[in-house]
Amino acid sequence: MNFQMVFAVLVFFMTMAVIFWRPRGINEAWPAAIGAGLIFLTGAISYVDIKDIIDKIGGASITIIATIVMAVILESFGFFHWAAARLASLSKGSGYRLYWYIQVLCFLMTLLFNNDGSILITTPILILLLTNLRLEHHHQIPYLLSGALIATASSAPIGVSNIVNLIALNIVDMTLYMHTAMMFVPATLGLLFMSWLMFIVVKKKLPKTLPDSSYDIEEIFFEKHFHPLKGSISVNTKQERTKFMMKVLLFVFAMRCLLFVASYLSIPIELVAVLGSLILLVWRWYHLRTNPIDILKKTPWHILIFAFSMYMIIYGLHNAGLTAMLVNICEPIVNEGLLYASFVMGGLVSVLSNFFNNHPALMIGTITLTEMGLDPITLKTIYLANIIGSDMGSLLLPIGTLASLIWMHILRQNKIKVKWKDYLNVSLIVIPPTTILTLFLLYYWVQMVFA
Numbered sequence: 001m002n003f004q005m006v007f008a009v010l011v012f013f014m015t016m017a018v019i020f021w022r023p024r025g026i027n028e029a030w031p032a033a034i035g036a037g038l039i040f041l042t043g044a045i046s047y048v049d050i051k052d053i054i055d056k057i058g059g060a061s062i063t064i065i066a067t068i069v070m071a072v073i074l075e076s077f078g079f080f081h082w083a084a085a086r087l088a089s090l091s092k093g094s095g096y097r098l099y100w101y102i103q104v105l106c107f108l109m110t111l112l113f114n115n116d117g118s119i120l121i122t123t124p125i126l127i128l129l130l131t132n133l134r135l136e137h138h139h140q141i142p143y144l145l146s147g148a149l150i151a152t153a154s155s156a157p158i159g160v161s162n163i164v165n166l167i168a169l170n171i172v173d174m175t176l177y178m179h180t181a182m183m184f185v186p187a188t189l190g191l192l193f194m195s196w197l198m199f200i201v202v203k204k205k206l207p208k209t210l211p212d213s214s215y216d217i218e219e220i221f222f223e224k225h226f227h228p229l230k231g232s233i234s235v236n237t238k239q240e241r242t243k244f245m246m247k248v249l250l251f252v253f254a255m256r257c258l259l260f261v262a263s264y265l266s267i268p269i270e271l272v273a274v275l276g277s278l279i280l281l282v283w284r285w286y287h288l289r290t291n292p293i294d295i296l297k298k299t300p301w302h303i304l305i306f307a308f309s310m311y312m313i314i315y316g317l318h319n320a321g322l323t324a325m326l327v328n329i330c331e332p333i334v335n336e337g338l339l340y341a342s343f344v345m346g347g348l349v350s351v352l353s354n355f356f357n358n359h360p361a362l363m364i365g366t367i368t369l370t371e372m373g374l375d376p377i378t379l380k381t382i383y384l385a386n387i388i389g390s391d392m393g394s395l396l397l398p399i400g401t402l403a404s405l406i407w408m409h410i411l412r413q414n415k416i417k418v419k420w421k422d423y424l425n426v427s428l429i430v431i432p433p434t435t436i437l438t439l440f441l442l443y444y445w446v447q448m449v450f451a
Contacts, residue, residue, distance in 0.1 A: 005320035008044050011035050012313055016356050020399050025412075028405060029302035032309035044316035053311050059270040060166030061304045063259075064114055066273035067160075070252055071109075071117040072298045073280050076290065078221050080121070082245050084129040085218035085238075088210075095207035096199075099143065102126065103195045106147045110154035112252050114161045115391075115403040116303065118151040123410045132213050141422050142202035144411070149395055149427070150195060152403045156187040156391040156438070160259055160269070163307055163402075164359045165387060168366040172383045176263035183384050186445045190392065190438030197430050251280065306402070307359070314363040326368045334372060338381060339443050345369075346385035346439050350393025354400045362390040381446050385439055393435040398423045 015035030019028045039045060045053075074080075083105065091098035105125070110118040126147055130140045155162035159169050159179040169179060222241065255276035262272045281292050317323070330348075334341040345365060352361035365386045369379055394400030398408060398420065411418055 004042060004044055005317070005322060007042055008039060008313070008316045008320045009322070011038050012317060012356075012360070015313060016360075019357065019405075025409075027302050028402070029305040029309065032306050032313070036309035036312035039313050039316035042316075044319050045312060049315055049319070050312070053308065053315055056170050057167045057307055057311055059268055060163055060170065061307055062270040063160065063166060063273040064116070064163040065299065065301070065304060066270070066277040067113045068117045068120065068303070069277040069295060069299055070255075070280055071113045071121050072295055073277070073284050074121065074248065074252075075124075075298075076284060076288070076294070077245070077248060078218075078241070079245060079248070080125050080128060081217045081221035082241055083125045084132065085216070086242075087125070087129055088133065088213055088217075091210060093210050095139075095210050096203070098210060099146065099199060099202075099206055100195075102143055102147045103150050106151035107154045107191065110151050110161050111158060112249070112256055114163065115152050115155035115401070116163070116300070116406060118154070118161075119148065119403045119407045119410070120300075122147055122151050123407055127410075127414050127416070128217055132217050133210055135207065135211070137416075138205065139207050140416070141418060142205045142426075144416070145418065145423060145426055146195075146198045146202060148404065148407045149198065149430070150191065152395060152401055152407075153194060153392045153434075154191060155403075156387055157184045157191070159183075159387075160256075162391060163303065164362050164390065167307070167311070168362055168383065168387070171366050171370060172379060174380055174383070176260050176269065178380065179384070180260065182380065182446060182450065183387065183442070186438055186441035187388070189441055190388075190434055193437055194392075194430060194434040197433065198426060201426055201429050248280075251283075252276070300406075303402070310359045311363060314360050314367070317364070318367055323364065323368045323371055326364070327371045330368060331372055334374070334378075334382065338378060338446075341378075341382050342385035342439055342443055343436075345382050346389040346393065346435070349386045349389030350396070350435060353390055353394030354397040357399065357405075358390040358394040358401045361394070362386055365390075377446070377450060381442070384442055388435060388438050388442065392438060393431065396427050396431045398427075 012035065015031050018026070018031035022028065040050075087098065087101050087105065090101050102122075106118060106122045109121050113121065123144070126144055130143060155165060157180070159165045159174075159176050165179075169176070218238065218241065255272065258272045258276070259269045261267075262269045281295060284290060285292060330345065333344045349358075349361050349365045352364065366383060369382055369386070372379075374382070391401075395404065398404050398418075408418070
């Protein structure tokens with residue numbers, strides 16, 4: 001191991017340590033940016049490498065930020081309060097029914113936006129709802145935890161639901177269409193199994209019946225923010241609000257579908273994503289007469305810095321010889337057969353994700369695969385096994401994904417304490433079998449449809 005690799009590895013470990021520790025609540029983008037700066041100063045990456053990094057992550061980052069902007073706009077439309085009220089109504093006083101509706105909400109929000117955006121949407125909705133129902137802390141935790149787990153894991157079925165997935169797609173030269181064709185069925189079946197298993201685990205902790213709401217969440221919000229003189233939206237009744245929200249969600253769904261059309265036609269998907277967010281922003285301004293500056297302030301731009309900086313660090317490790325070393329270790333494993341390779345590589349990314357976060361883990365795993373000279377189907381299948389490890393296997397510990405870090409930050413802001421013990425009591429039982437089953441399903445689906 002040369003000096004450059006030793007230094008790059010040291011910078012990587014120090015960066016991840018600060019990200020997990022987060023002294024004084026420091027944003028994760030800062031230690032990542034400092035680490036990337038140190039890597040650049042050592043000469044481990046060049047200006048040419050930086051240009052290549054921008055090419056690889058630029059489109060993915062813009063796409064993710066554009067969809068998060070849509071999520072932030074939804075909040076200003078009153079979607080959070082409307083959704084919380086709908087969940088309470090649909091549950092009809094059943095704590096078990098509420099669990100399943102929360103699972104559906106979190107799954108759909110990740111598919112419509114992305115896992116980070118879904119956490120930013122669903123966590124405040126659940127906090128609003130559970131607080132309004134005056135549930136005890138030990139009754140709130142199962143709903144919050146199971147919702148966060150399914151929201152994060154639901155980024156597996158389609159590549160556009162996770163920034164690191166989108167970046168990796170560019171590296172392996174895979175379209176969104178192909179990713180979805182190969183992954184949607186096995187990943188969705190895996191998510192159904194995960195939801196069922198989580199329900200078995202947390203059932204005893206869920207209230208059988210729910211108390212009545214302490215106040216009408218929806219009415220208070222719309223009376224305060226949608227005064228008839230303020231905008232042109234007619235939301236005086238619950239039915240009118242529901243129609244309005246369905247129009248907004250239908251628009252978001254249409255834009256989501258257009259991303260796949262653009263990918264199939266080789267049109268940059270970031271153009272479609274930006275266009276969708278701009279249309280929604282103009283729609284919001286027209287109806288609410290609200291200055292769009294507030295959206296710029298609420299958008300988590302630090303995700304761009306985090307992704308770019310982490311990729312610089314990984315690129316430095318790659319140039320220093322880490323991936324060449326990993327190729328020598330992993331190539332004999334891959335040659336043992338597709339099923340064996342999928343399990344070993346998916347398991348390896350799961351372990352790396354839980355210790356070092358799924359962003360660097362998937363990037364390292366994907367770059368390593370591209371250095372092996374694999375045929376297209378083998379490369380894409382093992383890459384998707386890495387995605388399962390990165391999106392599902394990474395959830396064994398609450399530090400495995402950026403989405404889970406954001407989730408914990410939101411809970412801290414709302415003074416809700418979730419202990420590692422609470423998290424591990426669910427994840428240790430649910431995540432390993434879900435990851436294993438989904439890897440099996442991926443292999444047999446590819447063999448059945450694409451072999």
